[in-house]
Amino acid sequence: MSQLKTGLDAPICLTWELTYACNLQCVHCLSSSGQRDTRELSTSEAKRVLDELRDLQVFYINIGGGEPMVRRDFFELVEYSVASGIGVKFSTNGAFIDTEKARRLASMDYLDIQISLDGVDAATNDLVRGAGSYDMARRAMDNLAAADFGPFKISVVVTRQNVPQLDEFKALADSYGAQLRVTRLRPSGRGVDSWDHLHPTNAQQREIYDWLMSNGENVLTGDSFFHLNALGDPLPGLNMCGAGRVVCLIDPVGDVYACPFVIHDQFKAGNVRDPGGFAEVWKRSDLFTSLREPQSAGACASCGSFDACQGGCMAAKFFTGLPLDGPDPECVGGDGEVALAQLAAVPVALKPRPMQDHTKPAHANRNGRLVVT
């Protein structure tokens, strides 16, 4: 929709990573989370941001992290948000959803929960999310189901390893009366080092597209697969990059980025602690203003599929070192693979790296390598 590209008065979909602290160290973590950042927003600062979002009439926020439930004021902030008329959807690995917390969560209105799961079995899931994380997630799902939470969401990042499990993910969600959400893997955060091993092959892209088309609106996608639209009819959803136009990210220290997948200075628009707060950043920052101007199709201009795929994902191009006005690294026409092959001669050091790393120092996955357990 053309008016969305010029930006809205406030974001539709605002992600707020509450903390960089996390009990897990997933190899594809978009925010390279692990350790808490000492500059994290305080409870009162976070409430001031919520006041601003209420005044901007932001309907709901997506809370993530890190693991948001690590924050001691997690329930206080969620309750404050909901009481302000801002619905909350939050992503969690489930570690802290015991029977008591499940009951507390089930008693709240306007609260949606996404439990992350990247494999239908422990072997597939734990390879990416770490040992014990599969059981952790399933226990949280069992607790939510026992507490009659209602239809929570199971959130899957689609990888080369789990594409063959899409039907089983759907069956698992159905068995809980849950809703399945599948999203695209980006080479962001620690994903910059694991993307090569994890991202779906070009043949699998077709498989994902066909599967999404046949499952329609019963499966949520966060509108993240629009690069696949070059394969045929458009998938359900907005089918455009919303970065800085309808979407943005507030990180744990209050920095505002164009989207959750571009935690890098080049896409930082400001900070909620700046004069004028979040609203000023959203409405007037140079970065967001420029993202709302017509974007060049660049090398994709002559491709007949550009209207369908919009050139794909800005974050995916950026962190694989590709130009922003060229093909997506997973371009279904194969142009991305060609561009990546040309880039292979460029020293790795010249590619953009995430500008911060909250990975715990001692961790075995420090280099983003898959740890085979």
Add this chain to the structure above:
Amino acid sequence: MSTELLNPLLERPLALHPQVALRPEPFGALAYHYGNRRLVFLQHTDMVSVVQHLGEHPSLAATLEACGIDRRRWPSFAKAVESLMKSEIVVER
């Protein structure tokens, strides 16, 4: 236009669902349903004022009249309201 061609919805008493919030935007408004979590774009400011005033009038037709909507546009407004009823943004009173 003969009355039998008119959408029967025009005669119904309607209202915005109590759990729906409208947020003004340059193109019209966003409508968000806190119950079913649906987000809908109202693509014209006229549509926004019709939807806002539905509850104050005995029927959709009366609302369109009160909002000064030209009768030639009524069928398309009725169709748009019909689709808003599918997502329960607008409901019958």
